[in-house]
Amino acid sequence: MAKKIYVVDLTDEERASLDKLIRGGTTSARKLRRAHTLLLADEGKTDREIAAALHTSPSTVHRTRRRFVEGGLDRALNEDPRPGARRKLDEKGEAVLETLARSEPPAGRQRWTLQLLADRLVEMKVVEEISSETVRKVLKKNGFSLG
Numbered sequence: 493m494a495k496k497i498y499v500v501d502l503t504d505e506e507r508a509s510l511d512k513l514i515r516g517g518t519t520s521a522r523k524l525r526r527a528h529t530l531l532l533a534d535e536g537k538t539d540r541e542i543a544a545a546l547h548t549s550p551s552t553v554h555r556t557r558r559r560f561v562e563g564g565l566d567r568a569l570n571e572d573p574r575p576g577a578r579r580k581l582d583e584k585g586e587a588v589l590e591t592l593a594r595s596e597p598p599a600g601r602q603r604w605t606l607q608l609l610a611d612r613l614v615e616m617k618v619v620e621e622i623s624s625e626t627v628r629k630v631l632k633k634n635g636f637s638l639g
Contacts, residue, residue, distance in 0.1 A: 502531075529556045530557075532546075586630055589609065589618075
């Protein structure tokens with residue numbers, strides 16, 4: 493079966509927007525490549541010609557064309573959110589962690605360690621499991637230091 497061809501036909505406003513994006517300040521390399529792809533596609537270049545000019549693959553060019561035709565300029569330039577893993581600690585869990593970190597350390601200890609905090613969160617059934625690295629990242633994100 494032949495691959496569907498998506499024709500990119502930019503308006504003057506879209507072309508100006510892409511030119512401004514390319515000549516502007518800091519923009520991600522992926523977004524710039526997509527902008528160049530759309531401009532070259534608007535000039536009538538083939539996927540292979542665009543791919544060769546931009547050092548990318550024809551399938552990436554095809555995907556950018558498709559996203560433009562199906563969803564417009566914004567959809568073509570920007571990435572969809574990536575799902576990623578679910579957060580280990582919600583806001584309530586983070587609050588418990590901070591309260592725990594500010595409390596007196598366990599008997600026989602001078603201070604809390606990341607592993608002790610992780611173990612205590614599991615003991616308290618705040619989470620089923622959590623690594624000391626996750627505890628470190630959450631504390632750092634919230635500006636908390638164990639030092």
